[in-house]
Amino acid sequence: MTGHPADEPPVALSIGEARDLARRVLGACGLASDHAAAVAETMVRGERDGCTSHGLYRLLVAARSVEQGVAVPDAVPQVTEPAPALVRVDGGGGFAQLPFERGMPLLVAKARRYGIAALALNNAVHFAALWPEVEALAEEGLVALAFTPSHAWVAPEGGTQPVFGTNPIAFAWPRPGRAPFVFDFATSAVARGEIELHRRAGKPVPPDWGYDPQGQPSTDAEAVLAGAMRTFGAHKGSALAAMVELIAGPLIGDMTSAESMAADEGRGGSPIGGELILAIDPAGFLGAGVSDHLARAEAMFAAIEQQGARLPGTRRLAARARSDTQGLAIPAQVHRDIMQILEGRPPK
């Protein structure tokens, strides 16, 4: 970190260059080429949409996951159909992106055939946001929901000890002629990375973000990271966090956040476990009326935006438009750390 001015200019990359770089780096980490391509695509989508914490920076996280043995670099996803409208992909301990890619065509086909279908990803390493997956389904004209537990970092409302993960919920809705309506949020009060940033900056956190290991509300970021975060929205957010644990854990035969944390054995790796994705075909209920009824949804979006409120994802789509015309700008230090992996010297 020394010897480089903090204000040095970022490294400019086209989206194609970023994709190539990410694939090469993941290949250098030992990932099989199909995994490298799938994981790179997710990171490039994050970088392109301005979600830098889920962008190329995650190459460093992925490299460490492989090095520590958390992620199996050449796992072969196994696709099965446990019931007519259900798809299951066992990720074999590899990253979740390739299992999703392998399961998605069958999920889409089943949603169109039966009206609704579900995909469970099992035994996969999760480090990415869920929105790229639900957005991809909405681009196929489907309504999609996704859920995944993580590590036990979050206390239930009324308690102070960690039980839940940050347990995100993502949703996507197809919009004719434009990018889908998409949201993706943690059911924790804030992202864990936000507390981490406060810790690095030596700044106190607001008193309602979490508890220290003794169960007392704390403004000490390090104590909250060692203790428990809170859910968003009091008992309602806590109820949703419990639902995510249940439907993307025991319902699909995979780990709860507490079990994932225990399996990590203190390595600090990305959560390993399950993800549940639901897809509903609007044509199932609507038949030939799909476009009329989607137009009524557009009227609701207009009623939101006409009063100056923003739809979820607005900032992300603006960043996407910028990236598509101006390319990407990677912070110089992140780019340097990434290049070290290519040179066989993975950053610490």
Place this chain on the structure above:
Amino acid sequence: MTGHPADEPPVALSIGEARDLARRVLGACGLASDHAAAVAETMVRGERDGCTSHGLYRLLVAARSVEQGVAVPDAVPQVTEPAPALVRVDGGGGFAQLPFERGMPLLVAKARRYGIAALALNNAVHFAALWPEVEALAEEGLVALAFTPSHAWVAPEGGTQPVFGTNPIAFAWPRPGRAPFVFDFATSAVARGEIELHRRAGKPVPPDWGYDPQGQPSTDAEAVLAGAMRTFGAHKGSALAAMVELIAGPLIGDMTSAESMAADEGRGGSPIGGELILAIDPAGFLGAGVSDHLARAEAMFAAIEQQGARLPGTRRLAARARSDTQGLAIPAQVHRDIMQILEGRPPK
């Protein structure tokens, strides 16, 4: 309301007596007997579980709905199967309880056959909580979710004008040998009835509950009722409220909360429109492993309760146990108003 002491004792009824009374009153309102039985059952379940605002008190609301022509008293629900895993019940403008009863067996059968299934209730009058429906599905061993819009009373985060309804989300999870894990909450910051209670008591509401019709935060309950309520959980709750509008409105070919409000034409009736119910069979993903994995869910519930946090529904189940041994206690004034309907003098 005059001439009766405020502290007069409540009227004691057994659950069976309450059911008979509710059926007779609904019959006196003109409801067809199958509707009367279904609606009475929902009200008795509310009363029994201590949800008095959804209990026998609602007989007064139902009576007014029929009298005003909001609800069709003898609608015949039409059940169709628009896709293999989808059920639709057109309620024909009647109360939603009978349509749910008519659609549920097919929903259960489809969830068991396909692994996941969905039921849309259309064109039905909604005045009740969603938890009795998802609980009934969990009693069949299924995991269930339910969503419904209402009237446009709630502003999106970042705006001040009403777009969303109070848009509840309900969830139920089967627990071997005991009552299901169930939650059911509005995505508005508080229930609309809560603001109404403040208005009646002449008490100010907290400044973060809503806006007056000019879009200013207000502590005046009447102004907030005329203006807009806020969602719970800031932008996350607002995103969920939008999702409920979409999936229980346009996705199933039914009204958004704004459209339901417009259709009401100022009568102040219960919302008319759709409801979406999802059911997932744990055996679909788990096969013979269901009981092992449900046991892992029990471990999560234990981790919540062992630290002194309450599971959602705990108070409701305690009230249920009390009601089952001690019977019900109906406030004297509510009982008197109900009896007036039987005597052909509907209360104002």
